[in-house]
Amino acid sequence: MIGEIIAIGDELTSGRIINTTSGFAARQLFAAGHEIVAMHTIGDTPALIGEALKRAIRRADFVIVTGGLGATSDDLTNEAVSKALNRPPTLHRGILNKIRARLRGGTGDQALLEKLAWLPQGAEVLNAESRMAGYLLVDDATPIFFLPGVPAQMKELMVEHVLPCLAGWSTDKRHHFRQRVYRTFGLGENMINEYLRHMEKTPQLKIGYYPVDSEVHVSLTVTGRDAGEADALFAEADSTITALLGGFLYGCDQETLASVVGSLLLQQNRWLGVAESCTGGLLAGKITETAGSSQWFAGGVVAYSNFLKEQLLDVDSSLLAEHGAVSAPVARAMAEGIQRRAGVEVAIGVTGIAGPSGGTDKKPVGTVFFGLCIGSTVTDQQYTFSGNRREIQEISAQTALDLVRRAL
Amino acid sequence: MIGEIIAIGDELTSGRIINTTSGFAARQLFAAGHEIVAMHTIGDTPALIGEALKRAIRRADFVIVTGGLGATSDDLTNEAVSKALNRPPTLHRGILNKIRARLRGGTGDQALLEKLAWLPQGAEVLNAESRMAGYLLVDDATPIFFLPGVPAQMKELMVEHVLPCLAGWSTDKRHHFRQRVYRTFGLGENMINEYLRHMEKTPQLKIGYYPVDSEVHVSLTVTGRDAGEADALFAEADSTITALLGGFLYGCDQETLASVVGSLLLQQNRWLGVAESCTGGLLAGKITETAGSSQWFAGGVVAYSNFLKEQLLDVDSSLLAEHGAVSAPVARAMAEGIQRRAGVEVAIGVTGIAGPSGGTDKKPVGTVFFGLCIGSTVTDQQYTFSGNRREIQEISAQTALDLVRRAL
Incomplete structure (x- = not known):
């Protein structure tokens, strides 16, 4: 189906917050076989919201609207929808009762929160259990999904309600889909693209490449005329991708x-x-x-100062003096220290220069040493990463996990 | 001035790439006193591009268009503009000569690259020196800026050409803007809205409320007819907001x-x-x-197991046996332990149940104890948070920082 996405909020049009929800929705919809032809971001102005909505309904088979559903005075989506689609605000008693039950004994302006219970006429609530309920409205035979703008809530609703609903809605019952996301670490997007590009020629396969922080995720969508064809195509493509990505595929x-x-x-x-x-x-x-990491993770030490490296990890002060805190011997000593102190078999130590300052000619910003202990075996690795402070920290933490994964 | 932003590219509408350039442009324009009322993301479809462009020109004082200016076959912006605004493609000899000079001895399909030299009639090139030149077109007295979609190039053109050009362009010299974002922790969005709602009645003030993870940010935009009025209104609103938010305002x-x-x-x-x-x-x-936290942060211990709490933080095993690991005495002992071990004056200990399992009737999931040492003074606090595992961890970490902030 052909869709449009409308994101609402002054925080988006002022650039104060980068809109990540529309991209997330587009990616999910694309992977499910839909096509998004346009995405709009509109400020908290009812007339513009209504205009954008009416135009999208005319053009698209379905519309996703995010944001502006909250209780504060700048949340104007419902008001705009009521006016634009001529659907007067209607009280949803179920939501109202939930709000009242939650407010009992608590603080907060009841009248303000009860605003959440007034939805445009005809609205079908998607998740009555949630604090902020999304809803579905069908106008001119076009399904319109209204979702909260808060990314976590929006993403949950998208995956658990919107996609299944659209799958059932679709009149295009001829196709069977199979999907999987392959998560890789350590290989660039272009390299993966080169490995897999030959598969893109098969019209029943759709492959997407998504860098996510320091990882690259590859999505495979297989379309078959029946379940048997879809299963067979998927099994073949799955084993090809798994073989080509090799050890870089972690899950x-x-x-x-x-x-x-x-x-x-x-x-x-x-x-x-x-x-x-x-x-x-x-x-x-x-x-x-x-969840459940307490079953295999004993804990750790964040030894930011040299004093703490000595005090909590028994790193020898002569080692620090001779090689510097950012060095292979210190990374090994850190791993050995936490292994002994925590009484664990597997331990990793990470020391490096995340920047923005602290780099030298010999050890520029991005230089990171890893020490790894598995039982009595100790190894070390050196990497030089690029990026800003947070990016270097992120890829260093991921590399540490990947070193442990590969060693196990 | 009132503006609209149009970003073009299938990589955006498929969600393969998150659009960060529109948000960047909006933030820069907002800070320069302009208002963006709508942002659109359109796939590589000339008819839709043309339609979006014509509508934006009708509504806005200026338009920013990004993407689709390259040489490959899916770059269709110029074609769409030529058709929609009835401005036939015109050869720019200066650009052509530059491309030919660059190609001499190099690789690349000349015909393909020369596509870059054909711009809609009336286009004024913004940066003739660059590989991919942005341009300005004035239609119906409305300036339209066409910029490359590559973030780094787009951002440079935005700052060095678009903003100065708009500053000179603006006929609306009547308005002066002042802005500030207030960051709060510990108070709900609804409560803050209640405190500040009376200010929304003043037409020169615009107030926005934005939950960001466990915080709420409040934005204030003041519009004055001259600098003096803007300054006076801002000073008054600023002191009102600062007083009303009190200790919840952290920065x-x-x-x-x-x-x-x-x-x-x-x-x-x-x-x-x-x-x-x-x-x-x-x-x-x-x-x-x-950045720079190594100047005030010594480090810490992640004592996930009881063994590590004893081993690295000297928490007494009898304390753990008597009160359990999730208790006020253990939180205090953890803070005291790291204070002593790290030789610091300020220390905080956090122990709780993040879930999803591990909760009991007396200590349900979300129960978190904090122990705080400032010099020889030790205090503790208990909270019960709601949310999933990550949300409880997030608000617990923020609460720890806020307790330290308030104590200092």
């Missing part, structure tokens, strides 16, 4: 480097400890973001 | 909780150490994301 779909490392450690009944300098907690943060 | 514009904590520590010549359990490195990560 599929929702897996992360940390979750894959965790699965390997659990299988092998081993525990992990980390000693961080330049990543400053980001590595531990990536690990503990994973 | 303005680009400041973060971590950068504000860092400034306070630097001023007082004190060092910080952190001991994390449930935030698992996220707190240290937020701190070390700040």
